[in-house]
């Protein structure tokens with residue numbers, strides 16, 4: 385039999401859990417430098433393998449993808465995601481397939497995305513208005529907040545037909561719920577790995593999950609209730625209406641009925657997976673560009689020459705902006721929204737790189753490490769979009785899941801379902817914010833001193849949220865829509 389992959393020795397009961405630290409993606413990256421691109425760890429009684437290079441990720445997510453198309457059992461799926469009744473944690477099978485198909489048809493297909501563009505555009509312009517008005521008053525803008533409200537509202541209109549966070553207070557509250565979910569989902573909960581300790585809930589994670597679940601559940605109950613009591617005639621294009629109609633027609637999945645629980649769980653997935661990931665990427669993008677004024681200036685010149693200064697950029701312009709596209713790729717490379725992706729589990733034992741991967745082992749794919757592998761990326765920590773431009777080292781790489789050196793959306797069967805929407809949201813929000821405004825850091829802060837620390841969670845937040853003063857840079861007529 386083959387040996388297990390190499391890895392650091394763990395503690396007696398907890399295994400390697402205590403060694404992960406506060407930024408597990410960085411710890412695992414450092415371990416990969418010592419032990420190589422395929423590491424074996426033990427979390428309590430659970431075998432864990434970590435992929436940290438494009439070659440190893442390719443073997444797991446392409447060659448052996450079928451064997452890794454399920455997620456491991458975890459307390460988040462149980463206590464937050466309605467006991468696996470959602471899509472993200474659903475077993476690979478007919479219910480998962482049916483949910484994914486519905487989302488693809490009504491939200492993520494090229495046609496659905498084009499149909500939903502007016503919604504995104506309206507929300508992006510509403511963000512411009514907010515930024516413009518705050519800038520006019522000389523106020524410092526909480527960038528993270530305005531971006532979050534924009535992605536939340538655009539998504540919410542597509543999911544349920546109206547803006548669920550109409551008021552600033554509601555938006556902040558919802559954002560705090562999503563951020564807490566992402567933090568909790570990113571915690572390696574000792575109880576998941578050491579069964580004997582589950583009942584003590586040593587980190588208090590399960591207690592927090594149950595409390596948070598109740599808040600989400602109340603919110604989704606009220607959404608369904610509102611949808612059912614409204615006169616749906618003439619509406620019904622949003623995903624919630626489609627799901628409720630499907631249910632009303634008595635249509636079934638192969639495995640059984642589409643229950644209210646399934647619908648709430650899917651809404652939970654989409655609202656949470658779709659907001660924080662996209663908005664934190666935009667925040668990172670803006671922060672990187674503020675730190676690199678020369679690159680920002682070039683990107684603005686490109687936008688000016690393609691779009692002009694008398695109107696705002698639109699989605700159809702994006703394909704004509706090669707430098708801007710390269711910038712977005714570079715942001716995904718340095719700041720992948722979910723640094724350790726979402727875990728998978730080995731259905732059967734298998735052999736990777738000559739090593740034995742046991743049945744039921746948890747697979748972590750360190751997306752953060754892969755896109756910084758010094759064997760593939762020159763000066764991997766440097767923000768250098770040129771590498772993606774013609775003549776650059778990665779001129780042909782893209783982020784969609786086939787170039788394994790850069791897979792911020794994962795790859796294979798369980799790849800991000802919302803990739804196309806996420807990409808469009810990230811691109812249009814970032815392009816609009818840099819086309820429409822120059823950004824000045826407050827309190828005499830200089831661009832080379834901007835704090836770029838990360839705060840680990842299932843999604844990668846900035847430790848210090850970005851705040852900056854917007855200075856309009858287009859012709860006044862472009863902002864008229866915002867007056």
Ligand code: HEM
Pocket residue numbers: 471472473484539653654655657658659661662665720721722725726727792793794795796797798799800801802803805806807810
């Ligand atoms: C910047 C934007 C985003 C990034 C970087 C991102 C990244 C990811 C990653 C890495 C995974 C795990 C893939 C795997 O296991 O290989 C994932 C899964 C998923 N994402 Fe995204 N995501 C983004 C936006 C979105 C959006 C906008 C939505 C929906 C509105 C969404 C919905 C989902 C769902 C439902 C899954 C689970 C898929 C499954 O298990 O079949 N994501 N995402």
